Amino acid sequence: MTARDLERLGDHVAGRLDAQLKESAPDLALRAALAQRARARTPSRSKVRLAGAFALAASLVVALGIFLSRRTTPVTALSFQVAGRPGTVGQWIAPDARAGVSLRFSEESRVALDPGSRAQVTRLDARGADVVLSSGLLHADVVPRPGNLWRIRTGPFLVEVKGTRFDVSWDERADVFELVLFEGHVVVSGCSLGQSRNVAAGERVRASCRPTGEAAPQKAPEAAPRETTGDRPTTTREVATPSAAPLVAPGDFAELARSGHYQRAYDLAASQGLEALRTQRGAEDVLLLGEAARLSGHADEARRSYQAVRRRFGSTPASARAAFELGRLEAAAGQAAASAVWFQTYLDELPGGPLAAAALGRLLEARVELGDRTRAGAAARTYLERYPTGAHAEAARKVLGSDTR
């Protein structure tokens, strides 16, 4: 097959695809939405700063609030599919006892129900969805977007989500609520958890409405391990109790970030000077600054924050954590090679660390994405040796299986 043959095949394919495209009408709803979007467009950062120099401080705050709220308004309402078919708000979804079912939302968020679980979507709009889990286990992977509003209700508990990955389960008969958070932050409320309880990545929460049933965020090994959570970051992470947390001034960006208000945290930090915070605050706060930047859509600032942790706190667990976060940032940016380097760095620096299994799994993903079969195979073998029931175990077996075919 010569280049000329490829061009002829390409012409044929293009012709067929163009014929398919001609059948589709313009999307008038999108056209109208783009007109709105153009009107509410966020000016570039430099222009905002220029305008700000000539504005009164108070009016700037108001204007900033207005354009941020506009910026955070997604264009169209979400839709979702259940196992590939259009889903309906208010309809119960109950996979049978042998197979689970998945809900795929139009902005790429995903919710999967384990076999025997029961749930329904009760709200669906441009900002997100409400999902009620009446029983069973639900896996969520919510894409972080500005203005997100996702809520998972189960029994008397409510989980508010901005953009993160977690499992939540509710056993009504045993009166046990359980949440395992892999990425980001969520706020949980209900029964003994009170009005709101912040949960960070790597934490597991078990709670009950019975007076003695609650357990605060805890080391994951104390909770019964679930096959579905496997080795993910939750399994070994030490969780600080509220009393052990550093004191922060009211309105401090770190406090806002801990409570899941990433955009506000980032804005506040930016107003205080990001570079100053990166050079003056402790490792945990700079990591939080990175997280707030990442989840509010400022990947470059997140990268600078994690790099600052690497520079200032070398040879510490925080520095290794920053390497992991850098790996995740690069993976999200589609830079598989760079992400592989950072995940490997984490593993080199903290081989038994709380994120070791996740780092090895992500390293495996990166090498697969790079098409590096040899090193992907090596990562898969190591993974299966160390975490035979881990979250990436099935993928690792597939990699090794496809290698031998």
Added chain:
Amino acid sequence: MTSAIRAERAEGQAPSAVARLPLVASDAAIVEALRARRAEGGTALYDCHHEHVRRVLIRVLGPGAHLADLVQDVFVSAIESIDRLEEPDALRGWLASIAVFRARAEIRSRSRLRLFPLFERDDLPETETTAQCPEVDEAVRSTYRVLSRLPADERVAFALRFIDGMELVEVADACQVSLATIKRRLARAQERFRSMARTYPELAPWLEGGGS
């Protein structure tokens, strides 16, 4: 037929005898309108470029893609970052690069899902059938089956060069890499494609210098 007339037909109205001209005619005028936060900038951007954006996306991703969401992502991203466009006359190429970036993310997302299926395989866009679409024949399906096995960067380069028919410089611009990089990428992609295409009988006529 202008997109304005198509739009009216799509709404079930009779097409106007006189076509409505877009208020914003050139790419430079569209960029200016968007920067001034005028609504007609958004509609003109869509009218003048939605076919181009859809074409780039479908040629990179293949016939099973969820184009509506992707097209929306591309245009929203373009509107939000219009201040970063240095040369207004380069709007079309710039949109192509945004579409390519979005398509590559979609490809990576699909490959990750195939390998790490939190969800059953039936959900994956790659497997969505195009059987009901008479235009899509086996050669097209087999081409994208082969392409789905290529690394994302190589797949994108291959699709832009051989399916979209872009010149090398345009492919490099759309992928935002150097000409040398795109040449290397294309060479690898061609080699892989040729090697894998041999296992697809539907592509045999093309392999042998024939094809319809």
